[in-house]
Amino acid sequence: MKKISICYSEHATKVSNSYCSGSSKKGFISSILTLHSIQTAVxxxxxxxxxxxxxxxxxxxxxxxxxxxxxxxxxxxxxxxxxxxxxxxxxxxxxxxxxxxxxxxxxxxxxxxxxxxxxxxxxxxxxxxxxxxxxxxxxxxxxxxxxxxxxxxxxxxxxxxxxxxxxVSRSESFSGDAVYSTRAKFCETGTWHDVLIKCFGDDGVTLRKNPVLYVYMDKKMVIEVKRLRWNFRGNQTIFLDGLLVHLMWDVHDWIFRPWLGCGVFMFRTRSELDSRLWLEEKSFEQNGFSLLISVCKNPD
CATH class of the missing domain: 2.40.128 (Lipocalin)
Incomplete structure (x- = not known):
C-alpha cells in the first residue's frame, strides 16, 4: 500500500457529519445498475x-x-x-x-x-x-x-x-463494473455493517462523463465525491461504533487508463493518538482493523 499512501496529506481528511448524526439528507439512492460485481478472492x-x-x-x-x-x-x-x-x-x-x-x-x-x-x-x-x-x-x-x-x-x-x-485485516478482490458490496465489523465489540460502493457517471454505467463516487453504510450515504476526474485520489473520515474510520480511494486507472480498470478502496480504524493516517504494514502492529477492496473491470 505504499504507492497509495503517499498520495495524500493529513490536511485532506474530512469527517462525514451526516453519518455521525445517524441520519442522512439523501436516502439510499437506487442505481439503474442491477448487476453487482463478482467477488473473486478474500x-x-x-x-x-x-x-x-x-x-x-x-x-x-x-x-x-x-x-x-x-x-x-x-x-x-x-x-x-x-x-x-x-x-x-x-x-x-x-x-x-x-x-x-x-x-x-x-x-x-x-x-x-x-x-x-x-x-x-x-x-x-x-x-x-x-x-x-x-x-x-x-x-x-x-x-x-x-x-x-x-x-x-x-x-x-x-x-x-x-x-x-x-x-486485523480483510482484503476483497472483485471484477466487474461500478457496484461493490460487502459486510464488515470494524471492531470486536461492534456490529456488522453493510458496505456499498458505487462509482459511475451521468449515464449510470460508465465513468466517461461527470463520474461520482458514493459510499453507503447500512443504506445511508456517508460519502459523496463529485468531480472524480479531479478527486480520483483522496480520503475522508466517518464516525462508526465509537471509532474514527478512514476511507481512502484511488480510482485513477478507472478514469484515465480504462484498459487496466483497477481501483482501490481502503477502510481503516484509527485511534485519536495515531499520528499518521496509513502506516502500511506497521498498521498490523497497532490495535485496529483494515478493510481493503480492490476491483478490476476486466475479469482477467
Whole structure:
C-alpha cells in the first residue's frame, strides 16, 4: 500500500457529519445498475496470541478458480511480514480433510470441512462449515458454525488450550463494473455493517462523463465525491461504533487508463493518538482493523 499512501496529506481528511448524526439528507439512492460485481478472492489476516503470550499472524486466502473453491494458508510469527507469510504458505483444494506439517517453527494441524458449506456471492463460505487450526498442540483459530464437529476436534487436543485471535485485516478482490458490496465489523465489540460502493457517471454505467463516487453504510450515504476526474485520489473520515474510520480511494486507472480498470478502496480504524493516517504494514502492529477492496473491470 505504499504507492497509495503517499498520495495524500493529513490536511485532506474530512469527517462525514451526516453519518455521525445517524441520519442522512439523501436516502439510499437506487442505481439503474442491477448487476453487482463478482467477488473473486478474500484474504483475512488474524493476530493470534498463544497461552504463553507468543504472538503470530495467520493469513487465510479464500480462492475461487472456475468454482474450484479452496483456501491458501500462511503463517509468520511476530512481527508481521507478508513476505514470510508467502514463503510459509500452501494451497488446500479438497472440500474436507486434515493436514499436518511444519512451518515457521510451528507444528501445524488444520482440520476443515466445506463439503456442505453455503456460499453467497464469493469464494468464502458463510455457514455449514468449519476450519480449525492447531499450532503446537494449542487451538489457535476456529472458524465456522459446525459446533459439534469443532468440539470433537478441541477434545482431541490435550491439554486443551485455546489462544486469543482477532481479525486485523480483510482484503476483497472483485471484477466487474461500478457496484461493490460487502459486510464488515470494524471492531470486536461492534456490529456488522453493510458496505456499498458505487462509482459511475451521468449515464449510470460508465465513468466517461461527470463520474461520482458514493459510499453507503447500512443504506445511508456517508460519502459523496463529485468531480472524480479531479478527486480520483483522496480520503475522508466517518464516525462508526465509537471509532474514527478512514476511507481512502484511488480510482485513477478507472478514469484515465480504462484498459487496466483497477481501483482501490481502503477502510481503516484509527485511534485519536495515531499520528499518521496509513502506516502500511506497521498498521498490523497497532490495535485496529483494515478493510481493503480492490476491483478490476476486466475479469482477467
Amino acid at each position: 484474504t483475512c489476516i488474524y493476530r493470534v496470541k498463544a497461552s504463553n503470550q507468543r504472538e503470530f499472524f495467520v493469513r487465510l486466502r479464500w480462492l475461487d478458480r472456475l468454482n474450484n473453491k479452496g483456501f491458501a494458508f500462511g503463517i509468520c510469527d511476530h512481527p508481521l511480514s507478508l513476505d514470510r507469510i508467502s514463503k510459509n504458505s500452501r494451497i488446500l483444494r479438497k472440500s474436507r480433510g486434515t493436514e499436518a506439517f511444519k512451518s515457521c517453527d510451528f507444528a501445524i494441524e488444520i482440520y476443515w470441512d466445506f463439503s456442505h458449506a453455503k456460499f453467497e456471492y464469493g469464494p468464502e463460505p458463510i455457514n455449514r462449515f468449519y476450519l480449525v487450526i492447531i499450532l503446537d498442540s494449542e487451538v489457535g483459530l476456529i472458524l465456522g458454525d459446525m459446533e459439534q464437529e469443532i468440539l470433537g476436534i478441541k477434545e482431541r487436543v490435550f491439554p486443551t488450550k485455546i489462544g486469543e485471535s482477532a481479525l
